[in-house]
Amino acid sequence: MHTHFLSPGRAPKSRLHSQVTFLQSLSLLNEVTEVLPEVFLVLNRQRQIVYSNRALTQFVQSIDNDAIGKRVGEAFNCIHAMETKGGCGTTEFCRQCGAAKAILKSQHGETNAQDCRIARNDDRGALDLRVGAKPLKFTHDQYTAFTVSDRSHENRRSALERIFFHDVLNTAGALLGFMKLSKDVTESEWREFQPRILSLAQSVVEEIKAQHDLSAAENHELRLHPVKIGSESFLNEVAHSFEGHPIAKSKKVVVSSTGNHELVTDQILLRRVIGNLVKNALEATPAGGTVTVGYDPGGERFSFWVHNPAFIPRAIQLQIFQRSFSTKGEGRGLGTYSIKLLTERYLKGTVSFASSLDDGTTFFVAIPQLSEGAQEESPEYAHKQMTPA
Numbered sequence: 001m002h003t004h005f006l007s008p009g010r011a012p013k014s015r016l017h018s019q020v021t022f023l024q025s026l027s028l029l030n031e032v033t034e035v036l037p038e039v040f041l042v043l044n045r046q047r048q049i050v051y052s053n054r055a056l057t058q059f060v061q062s063i064d065n066d067a068i069g070k071r072v073g074e075a076f077n078c079i080h081a082m083e084t085k086g087g088c089g090t091t092e093f094c095r096q097c098g099a100a101k102a103i104l105k106s107q108h109g110e111t112n113a114q115d116c117r118i119a120r121n122d123d124r125g126a127l128d129l130r131v132g133a134k135p136l137k138f139t140h141d142q143y144t145a146f147t148v149s150d151r152s153h154e155n156r157r158s159a160l161e162r163i164f165f166h167d168v169l170n171t172a173g174a175l176l177g178f179m180k181l182s183k184d185v186t187e188s189e190w191r192e193f194q195p196r197i198l199s200l201a202q203s204v205v206e207e208i209k210a211q212h213d214l215s216a217a218e219n220h221e222l223r224l225h226p227v228k229i230g231s232e233s234f235l236n237e238v239a240h241s242f243e244g245h246p247i248a249k250s251k252k253v254v255v256s257s258t259g260n261h262e263l264v265t266d267q268i269l270l271r272r273v274i275g276n277l278v279k280n281a282l283e284a285t286p287a288g289g290t291v292t293v294g295y296d297p298g299g300e301r302f303s304f305w306v307h308n309p310a311f312i313p314r315a316i317q318l319q320i321f322q323r324s325f326s327t328k329g330e331g332r333g334l335g336t337y338s339i340k341l342l343t344e345r346y347l348k349g350t351v352s353f354a355s356s357l358d359d360g361t362t363f364f365v366a367i368p369q370l371s372e373g374a375q376e377e378s379p380e381y382a383h384k385q386m387t388p389a
Contacts, residue, residue, distance in 0.1 A: 001084070001085045001086045001090070002085075002086070002090075003084070003086050003089075003090035004084075004090060004091055004092040004095065005089060005090060005091070005092075005094045005095045005100060006047065006089035006090060006094065006100060006103075006104060007089075008084075008085070008086025008087065008089075009046055010046045010048060010069075011045075011046045011048060016044070016048060016050065019050040019141065020050050020068055022138070022139075023042055023050055023138070026138075029051070033053040034053055034054055036053055036055060037055060038055060038147050038148060038149050039053065039055045039056045039059050039147065039148035039149075040052070040053040040055065040056075040145070040147055040148075041053075041056065041067075041072070041145075041147075041148070042136065042143050042144070042145060042146070043071075043103065043143060043144040043146050044141070044144075045107070045141075045142055045143075047071045047072070047088070047089055047103055047144075048069050048070065048071055049067045049068055049070055049071070049072070049075060050068065050069075052067050052068070056075070059148065059150065060075060060077070070088075071087060071088035071089060072088060072099050072146065072148075073088035073089070073097070073099065074087060074088045076118055076120065076127065077120045077121050077122055078118045078119065078120065078121070080093045080094065080119075081121075088100075089103075093318050095315075095318065096318045096319050097116060098114030098115050098116030098117070098129070098131055099114065099118075099131050099146075101114050102114040102131050102132065102133035103133050103146065105133065106134055106144045106145075106146075107135070107144065109135055110135075111133070111134040111135070112132070112133050112134075113130065113132040113133075114130075114131055115130060115151075116128075116129040116130070116131045117129070117319070117322040119321070119322060126322065127150065128151045129149065129150060129151060130148075130149040131146065131147065131148050131149075132146070132147040133145070133146050133147075168204060168207045168208065171204050171207060171245070171246065172204055174200055174245075174246045175201060178193055178197050178200065179197065181193070195243075196243070196244035199241070199243055199244040200244060200245070202241065203241070203245055206241070213268075213269070213272060213342075222269075224266045224269070224346060224370065225266055225267075226264050226370040226371060227265075227266075227267055228262055228263070228264050229262070229264075229265065229267050229270075230260040230261070230262060230263075231260060231261045231262075231295045231297065231302070231304075232255065232257045232259065232260035232261075232295075233260055234263075234267070234270070234271075235257075235274070235293050235294070236255055238253075238271060238274050238275055238278060238293065239253040239254070239255050239278070239293060241275065242278060242279075242282065247282045247283060248282050249287075250287040251282055251285050251287065251288070251289055251290070251291065252290045252291070253278060253291045253292075253293065254290055254291070254292050254293070255292075256292050256293065256294035257294070258294070258295070258296070258297070259297075261297040261302075263297075263302050263367075263369060264369050264371070265347060265367055265369070265370050266347060266370070269342050269347055270304075270347065272338070272342055273339050273342050273343055273347070273351075273365055274293065274304055274306065274365065276336075276338060276339050277293075277306040277339060277363045277365070278291060278293060278306055280336070281306050281308035281361075281363075282308075284308050284310040284361070285308045285309060285310060286309075289308070289309055290309075291306065291307065291308050292307045292308075293307075294307075300368065301349065301350075301366040301367060301368050302366070302367055302368070302369070303364055303365070303366045304364070304365045304367075305362050305363065305365070306362065306363050307362040308361055309360040309361075310360055310361055311356060311357045311360060311361065312353075312355040312361050320336050320353065321336050321337055321339075321340045321351070322337060339363075339365075343365055343367065347365075347367045347370075348367065348368055348370070349365060349366050349367030349368065350365075350366050351363065351365050352364050352366075
């Protein structure tokens, strides 16, 4: 079988059975690992699980999930685990997987630890893990001792805090700068400052509301408020919101219009999604560059797109949409993740992208028409609660 990274081969059933039986017979191994709060696994040379402690059952949250014989990504329900016939470790995405890298190093005789992000093929959200791998030898067989620590909540909280303080302080700092300058300007200069000051103040409020909505969305506490909007006027509002924003300095946001088509969707969430895409595009665009936004009303779904001239390297492409991954530094990785979360879970759409050296990068958000006035998810929370009076 073809593989993009690790070997696809698996142990014969008889061999797998003998390995499992042998490890289960080691009373000391069982006594030591059963008291560990972390997941502890033993993997064979084919990266299959041949031993697991009790913590694994609690971690995968599935009574019917028998992990023996599976690989780590398969046991944890990774979205890429079954994309190829070879299974976990054989896809192109596996080249960037911390678990696959750690296991490979252990098979080369090294003890290794990695951060590992797993997007799961269910509604339980993404995982941010710290995994460790160490060579282990019993009799004549070579194994890997593999540990898993779940850092999802810790990393998520850290990222939310870092993003909040970074973005809000940047915008608030620019607002403070304008207010200080306003003390020494003429009346005509003050009139020029007013729209920019108002725009920056609105940006501060939007940053706070965006973080609030993201936290609610991850906890399944967000409900929809679909309304009828015009596509062109909506995009013009998004583009206008970046006027005077520090991230748009010496850059332009241009709307490519094909008419003002009506769409029923949640305007606030869609603005979060498209606004995040425009923000990311501006960060990737050099001074003097242009970010273009547009839409395609054809077909069953309404497609919005955001283009910038920069190319995304393939290694980064493979990790986009993963929570906690970012090219901006530690704790900055919720931008594209939140775009995917809000689009797929709440707007019932899809998000994708294309990137090349010749054409730059374009992100696409395709969403269906929703029923106007319909409400979904928990009635206990609505993002309109954060809208200032």
